[in-house]
Amino acid sequence: MSIIIPSCPTGCNSKLNPWAQDPCTPQVSIGEINRIYMMSAGGMPLTTWGTPGLAAELLSRIDNTATTVDSIIELILSADMPAASGDMIDIADNKKFYLPKTFTINFQIDDVNETVHDFLRFTECNQVVKIWYANPDWIWGGNDGIEVNVTMNDVIERGSKGRYTIQGVITWESKFTPERDVNPFAS
Numbered sequence: 549m550s551i552i553i554p555s556c557p558t559g560c561n562s563k564l565n566p567w568a569q570d571p572c573t574p575q576v577s578i579g580e581i582n583r584i585y586m587m588s589a590g591g592m593p594l595t596t597w598g599t600p601g602l603a604a605e606l607l608s609r610i611d612n613t614a615t616t617v618d619s620i621i622e623l624i625l626s627a628d629m630p631a632a633s634g635d636m637i638d639i640a641d642n643k644k645f646y647l648p649k650t651f652t653i654n655f656q657i658d659d660v661n662e663t664v665h666d667f668l669r670f671t672e673c674n675q676v677v678k679i680w681y682a683n684p685d686w687i688w689g690g691n692d693g694i695e696v697n698v699t700m701n702d703v704i705e706r707g708s709k710g711r712y713t714i715q716g717v718i719t720w721e722s723k724f725t726p727e728r729d730v731n732p733f734a735s
Contacts, residue, residue, distance in 0.1 A: 579684040581627035597691040603732030627655035653718040668700040690727035
């Protein structure tokens with residue numbers, strides 16, 4: 549996976565990265581992950597990340613019939629992403645070294661039509677794909693997207709009013725949190 553790598557400090561006398569918070573009007577983002585954009589791992593990266601052209605590029609590439617390797621499909625879902633987990637190892641001089649973190653997105657799809665069910669079965673092939681994920685305010689993934697593993701399952705609740713949904717988990721490992729941009733489809 550190729551992402552823009554933050555400039556990490558070198559040595560003990562490196563300065564910290566700039567930080568800004570507004571105590572009067574903090575920027576707060578409300579809303580779950582409600583879209584995942586997915587494409588084949590071999591698909592062409594986006595080219596307009598961080599520019600006003602991102603919406604047009606995504607719209608031109610979203611093709612839920614997935615006619616080419618460069619097609620991006622749009623999953624409408626309800627999802628959360630808990631804090632990434634990572635291991636730390638002790639090294640010489642009482643220092644700590646942090647291994648890449650494991651990121652997880654847990655999702656639920658309520659539309660259980662035949663095409664969605666067929667896609668669930670496709671994920672059972674263990675194919676690595678690239679994603680971008682979004683909430684109402686932000687989209688994550690950079691031009692290259694995030695290479696991930698996806699598992700999906702049918703979940704059928706008990707009872708005469710029990711729901712049938714498709715639930716899934718997306719996982720990946722990285723040292724860094726994915727790049728973020730303003731969601732070009734934010735209302």
